[in-house]
Amino acid sequence: SSLFAATDAAQIPDNIATQMVDMFSTNIDFASDLRRGDRFNVVYETFWQNGEYVRAGRVLAGEFVNGGSRYQAVWFEAPGNGQGGYYTFDGKSLKKAFLRSPIEFTRISSGFSMRVHPISGHWKQHQGVDFAAGTGTPIRASADGLVDFVGGQNGYGNVVFIKHSNGISTVYAHMSRFAHGLRKGMKINQGEVIGYVGSTGWATGPHLHYEFRVNNEPRDPMSIKMPNVQALAGADLQRFRAVAGEMSHRFALLNPADAGVKLASK
Ligand SMILES: [Zn+2]
Structure with missing residues (x-):
């Protein structure tokens, strides 16, 4: 029913669920769009000390199937610029140059x-x-x-x-x-x-x-076409492809049925 109920059931920390909402909020309205049968996969950092779990960090990649559409995002930070962000697996930034709404959940x-x-x-x-x-x-x-x-x-x-x-x-x-x-x-x-x-x-x-x-x-900020953030290029794009390729492989392993379909279609 709600994302937080599902993440609770899977014992995923709240700060990970919150990050997933941010990652996919340009495509999915989590207040009203969730349907029965929606599912997600998420890969995130965990910090451990002396063999003890300390906390969850950043979501490194996420995949959300909503009403039959699949949305994927992977975290990437170009070396030297210190400003990471989420990208689709083909390298388009999910960050918009402008937020639609200056207030969350409104x-x-x-x-x-x-x-x-x-x-x-x-x-x-x-x-x-x-x-x-x-x-x-x-x-x-x-x-x-x-x-x-x-x-x-x-x-x-x-x-x-x-x-x-x-x-x-x-x-x-x-x-x-x-x-x-x-x-x-x-x-x-x-x-x-x-x-x-x-x-x-x-x-x-x-x-x-x-x-x-x-x-x-x-x-009108609700209807104007918002400019996108500049796309990755050159060496950054090469590095990104390596990161995205690994995450894509991990998700394929988590989705055995899909992997079978992909292989069959080759
Ligand atoms: Zn007014």
């Missing part, structure tokens, strides 16, 4: 469209997307960038502006408070918490008002 309460302003009563274009969430819910930067503004602005209340590459900027409004130490000019990584949901400014209740701007022109 629902959209108001989309990008014309609507009556809830306070002034005038029709106006809603220039962002509202995410319903309780006061204090962490808000994450949707992409790497530089903090351009932190402070109060009348309608927006407590608001953060972040500048990204390619003329893109994002806006996070109505915060109850900012992340500790956040200030203008600071470098921010994708997923870093920048503040907390609130209802400051013109807001009828706690929510995040999120804007995605291209050359300062508001666009």
Whole structure:
């Protein structure tokens, strides 16, 4: 029924299940898409000391069969750059340059469209997307960038502006408070918490008002095609193929039925 029930039954630690949700969340909505018959394989690090299990580390590779579709991901870190990530077995990064939602597990309460302003009563274009969430819910930067503004602005209340590459900027409004130490000019990584949901400014209740701007022109973050992270090339791609090949082999051993089909089709 739920991923966590299944991982509990298989005695897989919660931090491994959480990583699997992150790995596959661009393809699978774990809150609603899981079906009977879905299955997964996972390879992860474990740390031992003097023969005793200490803790689970990173998921090195995962495979999830959801509604008959198979999704696979393998961890790869190019030497020297210190920033690893998950890739499909053919080398495409699963990381998106922008997160769709700056809040985890949320629902959209108001989309990008014309609507009556809830306070002034005038029709106006809603220039962002509202995410319903309780006061204090962490808000994450949707992409790497530089903090351009932190402070109060009348309608927006407590608001953060972040500048990204390619003329893109994002806006996070109505915060109850900012992340500790956040200030203008600071470098921010994708997923870093920048503040907390609130209802400051013109807001009828706690929510995040999120804007995605291209050359300062508001666009709909739910429908715009997000740029992908740059693909692996050259020596990195060669190293990646060795890692992915080994994981692919391990999964084949875990799926004897599939392996038989593959051999038969050769
Ligand atoms: Zn809004």
